[in-house]
Amino acid sequence: MSSFHLQxxxxxxxxxxxxxxxxxxxxxxxxxxxxxxGVGTIELDDAASKLGVERRRMYDVVNILESIGIIERKGKNTYSWKGFGEIPRALEELKVSNDNDNGASSSLQTNGKNYPLESLRTDNRRDKSLSILTRSFIKLFLCSDVDMILLDDAAKALPGDNQDTTALRTKVRRLYDIANVFSSMRLIEKTYCPESRKPAFRWLGWKAETENGSDTAMDLNPSRKRLFGTDITNHSSKSNKVDSSTNRKSNQKVIEPIHKRDGGSEVVHDGIKVDQHSRYSSKPRGIVFGPFAPVNMSSLKAQEAERKRVTEVQETLGSGSPPHYHDSQRR
DNA sequence: TACTCCCGCCAGAGG
DNA sequence: CCTCTGGCGGGAGTA
Structure with a gap:
């Protein structure tokens, strides 16, 4: 690893x-x-420092965003900005892509090494599981008529060994990661399953935003569930993958647009308010930096200072040789 | 308690 | 060997 860990x-x-x-x-x-x-090129290390996060986190974000077409990997440490306009295209592709069948099917686990749908030719034969999982997750929504999905169910439905509980747990963790970024983009939103009361996610889709605010619903009609992947030719098997000790019944048709989305201006996703409107309007303003990030991204000074501070801290506790981090930070 | 999911170790790929 | 990637899951933070 390169960058400084710490914190x-x-x-x-x-x-x-x-x-x-x-x-x-x-x-x-x-x-x-x-x-x-027109920032065309994105350098991961640069982005990491500008955003005040460790490099590792950039890989997570970048891999997810690339699955949506917003950016594209150019090479080591560099990505190019494609734009939000690529989202509809990317989604459409996912919708139609005929992988080893999208998630939801039970048949595709090659014993031994569970193998996720890999086609998605996008680029080289890179098996980034997070990317694959992201695509599969999206396809789950686009290629089926479910209105909302419980991450646990999604984990079982998506490619992989759904027998291995540990693997499932890990997959769910990843889904939470993905759900987080998609929620922040308002591509999905968190809700609760009417009956089970359990947390679930609903697909909102991407709506192109026109200058004057009027949006063009792209793959979702406000509060009109159905219509989702309904006519996609290849979605064939979408249901199945049911059962599950606790709540069998799994996904499929949970319908009932409880929280009729849209209308509202801001939604709360995990307590975080997301401004529906001014999202990515223009000008990198309103950026919410992390705790130790610079206050204003244009001032590299602050960043440098921060970095220095951080380095100091690191040195300070350098000799210690902390066998195990996650000490406490009790309450 | 149940749900979230950050954090960073570390193996593997690339150069 | 060094740097870049990113799988992975422990366990802390939240609701």
């Missing part, structure tokens, strides 16, 4: 708040930062 529990500012460091916020900041301005 161990004991060094975190007492004001530390986990939520401020969520992938969703990082994603929002990232999009605002590169969103407009």
């Amino acid at each position: 161990k529990a004991e060094t975190r500012p007492s004001s530390y708040q986990r939520k401020e460091k969520s992938l969703g916020i990082l994603c929002s900041n990232f999009l605002k930062l590169y969103g407009e301005e």
Whole structure:
């Protein structure tokens, strides 16, 4: 690993708040930062420092965003900005892509090494599971008529060994990561399953935003569920994958647009308010930086200072050789 | 308690 | 060997 890690529990500012460091916020900041301005090239290390996060996190965001077509990997450490306009295209492709069948099917686990749908030719034979999982997750919505999905169900439905509970747990963690960034983009939204009361996610789709605010619903009619992947030729098997100890019944048709979305101006996703409108409008303003990020991204000074500070801290506790991080940071 | 999901270790790929 | 990637899951933060 290259960059400095640190920010161990004991060094975190007492004001530390986990939520401020969520992938969703990082994603929002990232999009605002590169969103407009003809910034064509994105350097990961540069982005990491500008956004005040460790490099590792950039890989998460970048891999998810690439699945949506917003950016494209150019090479080591560099990505190019494609734009939000690519989203509809990317989604359409996912919708139609005829992989080893999208998620939802039970048949595709090649024993031994569970193998996720890989086609998605996008680019080289890169098996980034997060990318694959992201695509599969999206396809779950686009190629079926479900209105909302429980991540646990999604994990079971998506490619992989759904027998291995540990693997499932890990997959669910990843889905949370993905859901976070998509929620921040308002591509999906969190809700609760009417009957089970359990947390679930609903697909909102991407709506092109026209200058004057009028949006052009792209693949979703406000509060009109059905219509989702309904006519996609190849969605064939979408249901199945049911059962599950606790709540069998799994996804499929949970319908009932409880929280009729749209209308509202801001939605709360995990307590974080997302401004529906001014999203990525223009000018990288309103960026929400993490706890130790610079206050104003244009001032590299602040960043440098921060970095220096961080380095110091690192040195300070250098000799210690912390076998295990996650110490405490009790309450 | 149940749900979230950040954090960073570390293996593997690339150069 | 070094740097870049990113799988992975422990366990802390939240609701």
